[in-house]
Amino acid sequence: MKLESTMKRLSAVGAIGVASVFALSACGGGSTSGGNEAEAGIDRLNIIVPADPGGGWDQTGRAMQKDLQENDLVGNASVVNVGGAGGTNGLAQLATEQNPDTLMVMGYVMVGAVETNAAENRIEDTTPIARLTEEPLIVVVPADSPYQTIDDLLSAIESEGQGVSITGGSAGGADHILAGQMLKEAGISPESLNYIPYSGGGESLAALLGNKVSAGISGVGEYAEQVKAGKVRALAVSGEEPAAQLPDVPTLTDEGIDLVLTNWRGVVAPGNIDEAKAAELTELVTEMAETESWKTTLETNAWSDAFLAGEEFDAFLQEDIAAVKTTLTEIGLL
DSSP states (O other): OOHHHHHHHHHHTTTTOHHHHHHHHHHTTTOSSOOSHHHHOOSEEEEEEOSOTTSHHHHHHHHHHHHHHHTTSSSEEEEEEOOSGGGHHHHHHHHTOOOSSEEEEEEHHHHHHHHHTTOSSOGGGSEEEEEEEEEEEEEEEETTOSOOSHHHHHHHHHHHGGGSEEEESSTTSHHHHHHHHHHHHTTOOGGGOEEEEOSSHHHHHHHHHTTOSSEEEEEHHHHHHHHHTTSEEEEEEOSSSOOTTSTTSOBTTTTTOOOOOEEEEEEEEOTTOOHHHHHHHHHHHHHHHTSHHHHHHHHHHTOEEEEEEHHHHHHHHHHHHHHHHHHHHHTTOO
């Protein structure tokens, strides 16, 4: 193993302990030279996706499964979907998971859902492993919608209130928060928001295509192909810059709304694992994030690389939980 690569990995797992990493490397669990499951140290990895098939978490979990197996970093990786309640059903399953070789996909959506659902199981009770990606959100309307701009949509909400509906992911997640913040920035009462949550991206898209809702919010990657095909019309994206997949779609800031929000995704492990297992799982995900196939995955899905592991991810997570609580209170969701 090259020194530079070694130091990068030790930094990534700093909160877990340097001694644990060397111990894992000595027994083969942290080796990057290998391409067999004995060196990988993990024969069977469980990946919990706390959402129904078709959404961003599902895409992330299955991309991890593919890249981990293709690079022989694990013997086998399986994905199980546990949908509902903004990911908190999956969080509850993780809390009772007996297999320590388990990762659960999660992110900004779950941080908010835990608060709005007053979930018994909390993210603070898990073992943080790594943040992987981030992407802006996109606001779309059905192709035949009368709303041509984000201002048209907000003006309609101001005048019609809950007669205008917005769909997206689970209550309290990034989509819901963005909808509430758009109203706040436009000076519209949060009581005017008629938000219809779905646990999977496929369901929200079906509602849009069936003209059952007025607008939808999701990650750019989930709606990009439908926008390109003309099935839905994009009004704005929530990043600082236009999205690479849809460079002609303006940002909210371009449209006069002083608001930037990106949706991050990462993985956590069961809260009852020991430091050595946490180090092993962090090393595993770090190795995956350095592979060429994962870099291709990021490019293919237009996900921005937001890798953060160990102590740094733990600190980020604590700060994000506190910030989301404040935001949910400000926009009337708590």
